[in-house]
Amino acid sequence: MFGAIFSFELRQAFKRPMTYIFFGIYLLFSMFIALVATGVFETTQADSNVTLNSAYAVANLLVGFNGNILGMLNSIVLVAVMANAIQKDYQYNIHALFFTKPISKSQYFFGRFLAAFLTGVFVMSGMLIGYALGLIPGIGSKLVGPFELNNFLQPFFVFLLPNVFVLGVIFFSLTTFTRNTLAAYMTCIIMLIGRFVAENLGNNMDYAYGAGLLEPFGSNAYNYVTKYWMASEQNTLLLPMDGLLLYNRVLWVGVALVIMLLSFARFRFTQFLTPFSLFKRKEKAEVAVAYEERPLAELLNVKQDYSASFSWRQLFYLSKFEFKKIVQSTFFIICCALSLVMIGVIYYYSGSAYDTEMQPLTQTVIRSVNVYTLLANIFVIFYAGTVVFREKESRIDELVYATPVGNPILYFSKYLGLLGAILVMQLLAVLMGISLQLSQGFYQIDLGQYFVSVIIFGILNYVTTIGICLALQVVAPNKYLGFFFSMIPVMLLSVALNLLQWTDRIYHFDSDGPRMQFTELNGYGPLGPWFTYRVYWIAFVLLVSLVSLFFFARGKEINFKSRFRFSKMEVKPLTKIGIVVFALVFMATGAYIFYNTHILNHYISPKEFTAKQVNYEKHYKQYENCLMPRVIEANLDVAIYPETQGLHVKGFYWLKNKHNVSLDTLYINLMDKTSNFVYKNVSLNVPATTIKEDKDYGVLIYKLTTPLAAGDSVKMDFEFEYKPKGFSNDEISTLVVENGTFFNSSIMPSLGYNEQYELGSNAERKKHDLPRKESMRSINDTAAYANTYISNDADWIRFETKVSTSADQTAIAPGYLEKQWQENGRNYFHYKMDNPILNFYAFQSARYKVKRDKWNGVNLEIYYDKAHEYNVDNMLLAMKKALAYYSNNFSPYQFRQLRIIEFPAFASFAQSFANTIPFSENVGFTNKVDTANWNEIDMPFYITAHEVAHQWWAHQVIGANVQGATVMSETMSQYSALMVMEQRYGKDNMKKFLKHEMDGYLRSRTFEGKGEKPLMLVEQQSYIYYQKGSVIMYALRDYLGEDTLNAALKKYIAAVAFQEPPYTTSRQFVEYIRAATPDSLKYIITDFFETITVYENYVKSLKYDKLPDGRYKVNLTVGSVKFRVDSAGNNKKVAVNDYIDIGIFGTVKDKSKAAYNPLILQKIKMDGNEKTFEFIVNEQPEFAGLDPYNKLIDRTPDNNIAKFGTKPAIPSLSEKEVKYDLNKDED
Missing domain, CATH: 1.10.390.10 (Neutral Protease Domain 2)
Incomplete structure (x- = not known):
């Protein structure tokens, strides 16, 4: 009977169109990924040394399909396959008939499961088949190596098969006991959130191993074991089936087997006759109902009311009903609980650079709070299908659809109910964020920021997400296809468009448009573009929602034609008017967006930008070696207008011919016409003819009437302004902002052919018949010694500037403040350097508080936002200690001042200019540092010391x-x-x-x-x-x-x-x-x-014996293998004859003062690959190793030490030879 059930179920599965639809989805999507990777769609390609059909690349594909977006697709498909296998008897009410047949529990249970499992494997195998087919056009190119079946089979057995089994068992078992696929979806959400949390924990070095073990899909474990693989290993090796990856696979397959056995043990045919509750089984209870006798005439006296007010009351009542039904459901409660747990875990464990912490500022906490959006999107996709198909699945659809309630009211009550549930989720997320702040003793809570960033931004996003999901579920013949249809605009469309490098936001569903990142220094910035895109997409979704009412399945009709015929009779004139209105709003806002992004501003696709780079090189490469005069002085008058985000610059350069020959050509680089820069004047103080003015590339070429003799100079005057027009397709420019302007000399005119504008990818250069290009010129190219690596048109220059800004701001530039005054309601500052500096400078303007100090006569200043005092004293200390160390050990400090100036967190870096260091608010000012803790990396101190060092280096x-x-x-x-x-x-x-x-x-x-x-x-x-x-x-x-x-x-x-x-x-x-x-x-x-030299240092064996005098004799065998690596990643062993640290460590008695207790730490001569040493130590040793502090570059640094009493892990010591050198051009 098992064989009969199994074969019957398998035949039925392969007769269902859904099986082939799901298979086709995976096949086409993975084929699309492969075709994009091989360049079939002519997208721009970065240089890569990794072949696309290696086991590593195929594993990456499968790991990617387990990610946050595609992992959800996997869950939807497997729930449809696995849960339906056990649910369908109950769903179609034939379980009573089926269970009277002479079949055993094991035949029924395992027959159904195995058939469903094999169906799931077939569906998922579309990934590998589609990917292999998609690589066919690339055969013969360096991107695709020789086809090897093992490269596909091993990832299949390591990832695809176990993951289908694990998920399949869980979904099958849950549906067996609940008879409700919602429980399976709830579990898939739990697993996806678990994966998301594990992925974030895996980014923290302290938790990476544990996260790799506990993440159910093997992704973290795979990333952990391959994290240091070079291109040669990625191209040639199969996956390492030992260590963490093996442990993870065995663990989760074992967990699945246990769940399956428990499910089988508890399975009873009679359980389908008993109502199920998540927490306990409820007995049926008789309820006494009191009946009120009323006259028949009164009952028949029904007053019909079709007024608008009654429709609004219906909508309110049904929306309230839907809202309560959702928020009281176990599914919603668990989703909310998961979101709160996820927020807490992400906040506490994801950390910033070097696993350091940030102050719990509201903007910082909101970044963690907003992770709920992942779960909320999943919730909306799943629950949209639930509320649309609830009546049919509960078999009350005929009763509900017989009521005098219009389709729009039924539809929009579900819409508003879901929107209300999301609002509850958002409020809980906000409360969790506030709780996190309070738990750390932080009380400067910005409720307004929570309201705008989480509630307003969030709810207006979910108006569109909910609307599109409901509309697609209404149109879909069943909720499983509805789930997939919903995923297309919400998640998959953006992925596909990004792969195709289709960057025009007007086509990216639910795009927010250009919007500045919120920073405490600058706030939100202009919100007009964001609001425009919101209106655009909300109008689109409401339009689609109203159109979907033409297919609202109010009866038993399934096909589109029947549904349209019946539903259009229900569509009222008001609905048709709404369709026209929203269509007009959608088209009007779309036209307005297009006007701003394509007419007022220039939209350039990645493909067009590549073509522009190619044309630039082909047209102007001839000027590359054309000698230019050098900038020797820059004198600038800069007017910053924070309130309008505008800028005006008027200034001049003195250019000197430092060459031994006369010069007659001047090649000037300006900002091109796409940049919103308008040039009013670029002129010379000597006669010259314009021979080229190319605004597309910002190129201006003058021919001097009289060549500039060696040693002579010429003055170049220029004037330009920056005026943003409307908004572009790109992010809003942060060149000038309301508070916290920061820009550098890159916007100023420069001289000579701009090599940085050339196309950098050699893969793309080959497509366009351009020669191979190295990232920098060879160290043997002595002609390139004439320029520094930051400037091709200047050496050391005289610098002077006047900077003006609004009346409430301070403007800062390199140099000493000569004068400060107010004029016409604006602040003016005059800065001048007394010694030449690099042609590299910056301007800043904001409302600052200033902290001042001195070191050996040097004025120290930190300009910062008044709310960011946390680390100012620590940064001042770092400035002093750095100045002292560098002055004592390198050379005297060359300036009389040193300043740090905060700028908004649009970027996370600090940059050192002459005596002036712009410093992002979130890489120093808002870090949370315990300076008394020796084991904590003090990021503000470190970054300050690094940037101060640039004053020398x-x-x-x-x-x-x-x-x-x-x-x-x-x-x-x-x-x-x-x-x-x-x-x-x-x-x-x-x-x-x-x-x-x-x-x-x-x-x-x-x-x-x-x-x-x-x-x-x-x-x-x-x-x-x-x-x-x-x-x-x-x-x-x-x-x-x-x-x-x-x-x-x-x-x-x-x-x-x-x-x-x-x-x-x-x-x-x-x-x-x-x-x-x-x-x-x-x-x-x-x-x-x-050379590129790496080591493989390891411990082979270690033991100790206690001596009669209380000391310990340690025997330690260590190994060291030394490799030379070439640019392609080949490893070649070379002889070891090196001095390397060897260490023996005891137990640390007070971990608050030290991390290690070295009993022996000395250098030994490793003149062979393995050596045994004997030491006598005074304390009981805990661990020992070779190069224990990882001072040498090591392929696997974790095995340099080992604990006594354990068996050390011996690494692979083989040479890794590459099969395909992708750095070489094809013949």
């Missing part, structure tokens, strides 16, 4: 525009900041910081698209010059000694500070380090700077 020493230039600016600023941090917080604090740096480097290099470079040759690769640079320089200090290293740096600065061309290079820098390095350690210069 950039504003004294600046590298040539070649590979390695950022070593002398960013890497050295990292090193300098580390020394100041260590001086304040100790070495244990550095261990935590460097652990993050190591992890950041090892993760980021896996995404390298153009090939990793050694540190000395680093290009525009921040993970190398920041993260790797930190680790390398800290290790270098450890090997050479701080005094020795700093002495070498001091000599280097003395030789190259404030130099004129040719500028210094990283090769020169490294030679100064090499000269200070003893012969026995010269190998580290090669390893650290000139």
